[in-house]
Amino acid sequence: MKERRKEERKSLVAYTQVFDLYGGFLIGYLGDLNLHGAMVIGDKHMTENTEITISIELPDLPNIQTIRMTIPVRVVWCQQDISPQYFNIGFEFKEIGPGQKTLIEAVIKNYEFRRDMPKYPPKPGMKM
Numbered sequence: 669m670k671e672r673r674k675e676e677r678k679s680l681v682a683y684t685q686v687f688d689l690y691g692g693f694l695i696g697y698l699g700d701l702n703l704h705g706a707m708v709i710g711d712k713h714m715t716e717n718t719e720i721t722i723s724i725e726l727p728d729l730p731n732i733q734t735i736r737m738t739i740p741v742r743v744v745w746c747q748q749d750i751s752p753q754y755f756n757i758g759f760e761f762k763e764i765g766p767g768q769k770t771l772i773e774a775v776i777k778n779y780e781f782r783r784d785m786p787k788y789p790p791k792p793g794m795k796m
Contacts, residue, residue: 683697683727684697684698684724684725684726684727684775684779685697685698685724685725686698686706686708686710686722686723686724686725687722687723687725688720688721688722688723689720689721689722689723689738690720690721691720694710695708695710695712695714695722695757696708696709696710696711696754696755696757697709697710698724699756701772701775701776702772702776703761703764703769703772703773704760704761705741705744705758705759705760705761706724706741706758706759706761707756707757707758707759708722708756708757708759709749709754709755709756709757710754710755710757711753711754711755712755713746713755714743714746714755714757715743715746716743716744716745716746717742717743718742718743719740719741719742719743719762720740720741720743721738721739721740721741722738722739722741722759723736723737723738724736724737724738724739726771726775727775727778727779732771732774734771737768737771737772739761739762739763739764739768740761740762740763741759741760741761741762742759742760742762743757743758743759744758744759744760745757745758746758
């Protein structure tokens with residue numbers, strides 16, 4: 669599958685539920701996120717190009733009282749996860765407002781899985 673994403677998705681370390689707002693069922697859990705879309709790990713296959721409104725239950729965020737965010741989305745892709753009982757579902761956000769943008773940025777800032785290596789002091793005798 670050719671990568672067409674305009675912005676790198678940020679993997680998250682928060683246990684964040686995602687629901688079909690009007691269907692009233694749990695789709696799965698947020699795997700990664702950016703300002704254009706999200707990947708959700710769920711246990712049901714979803715049909716590409718389906719348009720729904722999702723509700724994301726937000727993790728605790730400093731100085732933010734909002735507990736959920738709703739966004740209209742389109743299912744861009746759905747494929748079986750490495751664990752065959754699950755599916756990875758790619759959602760494209762159809763529109764986000766300024767408040768939603770702020771919430772998404774706060775989730776990424778506070779819950780992004782960072783792969784940075786710690787900055788250990790140099791070993792004795794090593795040149796810098």
